[in-house]
Amino acid sequence: MMHGQVDHEEDRTLLAAIAIGDRGAFQQFYSRHAGRVLGYVRQLTRNPALAEDITQEAFVAVWLKAASYQADRGDPAGWLFTITRNKLVDKWRRGDRDAETDGAPILAGLADPPNPIDVRVSLRQAMSHLTDDQRRMLEMAYYGGLTYEETADALRVPVGTLKSRMRAALGQLRVILEGST
């Protein structure tokens, strides 16, 4: 499914309704996103039951945090990504080792795109413009299943250096993505 400007607007409308307790809007938001959230978490955990738990926690957080969403916080998908990562990282921190992964790049698990304008093409193309080191770093710590500390350890750089490099790489990725949409 392609996520264009119209979809973001609809998501923003739904979040505004959820913020005032609209259950119907919540169910619509769930229907639009839960499948991909579950798919993302499953790829990282490879544990269907755990992935369902994390998805459940993420959508409870959507209900609780909808009032904190403001349009200038960016697109709702990015906001939902942050919430999902929060719940995933919380699981790792609580010592739920079932939530660990081997850090395999999640992009490698994506199916071939069904059509040339699919957003995954944009993402893959954007990633292809990064250096190998930048790509590896983002796959491990941003998209993948490693914490910053684990990624820094694997790449043998201090955590502070990793964060600075990630910021630069994400900035570059963002410019490429914005230029492609």
Next chain:
Amino acid sequence: MAAGAKYHPSQELLLEFATGGGDRPRRALIEAHLAHCADCRSDLGRVARPGGALLAAVDDAPLPPALLDRIVQRIDSMPALPPQPADGIDLPPGVLAELVSMKPLRWRSPALRGSRIATLFHDDHSGAVLHLGWMPGGRVFPPHRHAGAEEVVVLAGGYTDGPKHVETGDWVVTEPGASHSPTTDPGEDCWILTRLDAPIRFTGWRGWLQRAALLFSSITRR
């Protein structure tokens, strides 16, 4: 505060937040800052955008029919709106969302010149603690030293700390080992949210009292 904050979390902290990192106390602090800072909301949106693109690119997993029911049951078991933990201050929704399972506050104010401090929660993994603090206007918080880092977001009012004057929404960091004694602005209450890596240590006679109390507490626990 419409004018926005003067002092902000680092870009690295916003990136950490966007990718799910940071402990709960820091997430709550960042949410508090974001409620007052359009610039950081915009920066965060930019950093999180590739993550949104990633979610959009993932194949839908088939949803178990009972999953939505379980989520709705969880929501039904919670209050319609998370209650504000204290009279006199409205915490932003993003902060309240982190406090859902919180117990009633226990305020402490020994030897603090009219100030009050309550622990909101303790993060078991990082050891960091989130406190809510209140001081009347025009008061000096007693001199103290920080064994670990302190991060503060001003929720209401303002204070002066050395050469720095901070107001609602500002993000203030005190490095480990530093000592200070902030003074609140006259005429208005000051509310802060504080994340501490380690407890503060008062200096002067309050320090003696604090050490004596800690010693007494350790003896009585044996």
